Amino acid sequence: xxxxxxxxxxxxxxxxxxxxxxxxxxxxxxxxxxxxxxxxxxxxxxxxxxxxxxxxxxxxxxxxxxxxxxxxxxxxxxxxxxxxxxxxxxxxxxxxxxxxxxxxxxxxxxxxx
Amino acid sequence: xxxxxxxxxxxxxxxxxxxxxxxxxxxxxxxxxxxxxxxxxxxxxxxxxxxxxxxxxxxxxxxxxxxxxxxxxxxxxxxxxxxxxxxxxxxxxxxxxxxxxxxxxxxxxx
Numbered sequence: 001x002x003x004x005x006x007x008x009x010x011x012x013x014x015x016x017x018x019x020x021x022x023x024x025x026x027x028x029x030x031x032x033x034x035x036x037x038x039x040x041x042x043x044x045x046x047x048x049x050x051x052x053x054x055x056x057x058x059x060x061x062x063x064x065x066x067x068x069x070x071x072x073x074x075x076x077x078x079x080x081x082x083x084x085x086x087x088x089x090x091x092x093x094x095x096x097x098x099x100x101x102x103x104x105x106x107x108x109x110x111x112x113x
Numbered sequence: 114x115x116x117x118x119x120x121x122x123x124x125x126x127x128x129x130x131x132x133x134x135x136x137x138x139x140x141x142x143x144x145x146x147x148x149x150x151x152x153x154x155x156x157x158x159x160x161x162x163x164x165x166x167x168x169x170x171x172x173x174x175x176x177x178x179x180x181x182x183x184x185x186x187x188x189x190x191x192x193x194x195x196x197x198x199x200x201x202x203x204x205x206x207x208x209x210x211x212x213x214x215x216x217x218x219x220x221x222x223x
Contacts, residue, residue, distance in 0.1 A: 033210075041216070042201050042213030042214050042216055043211075043213050056210060091156055099205065099211070100145045100211070101162060102159065102211065103159070104156030104158070105156050106155055106156050107155075
């Protein structure tokens with residue numbers, strides 16, 4: 001069984017540029033999460049989807065971040081415009097009926113110059 | 114103060130040693146406790162998952178939860194160089210989202 005797939009793995013951009021991250025969850029997993037992980041820190045939830053619906057986006061900075069999950073499968077997280085402080089690893093995870101058993105992708109490491 | 118706290122380490126041990134990794138938490142409503150392992154440049158991987166207090170064993174790994182003291186432990190027996198990674202503890206209420214600690218970096222030297 002394929003795991004959670006994320007792309008790109010690495011991204012370097014100039015500040016004020018837009019950037020997008022893509023996630024393909026494990027087949028059949030209805031819940032999808034986007035996390036932010038800063039260096040030396042644990043993951044912090046940005047947004048959670050139940051199928052196509054964003055049910056928890058309280059930690060998503062909505063002035064510059066947006067996300068979508070079309071057809072309840074793949075998801076895209078976008079930042080526009082990026083700021084220096086957005087440099088971090090963006091992790092996607094998925095689960096099936098059990099929030100405690102989340103399967104993570106390898107993450108996208110973003111560097112904003 | 115963060116709801117889940119871990120010593121960042123690094124913790125360095127010789128191969129074969131028993132490793133003890135610990136977390137404390139502050140939210141009395143937490144009922145579920147997880148340990149994730151994260152290798153460098155990889156996503157976290159679920160190791161152990163326990164509900165409420167008590168012990169749970171899986172091979173060389175034992176997870177222990179003491180709700181009276183709000184203390185979570187992970188023990189690794191016969192540690193191997195391949196166990197070198199960052200270990201993240203996480204907790205949550207039923208139905209709520211995971212709150213992660215900052216992780217403890219473990220190095221097992223051959």
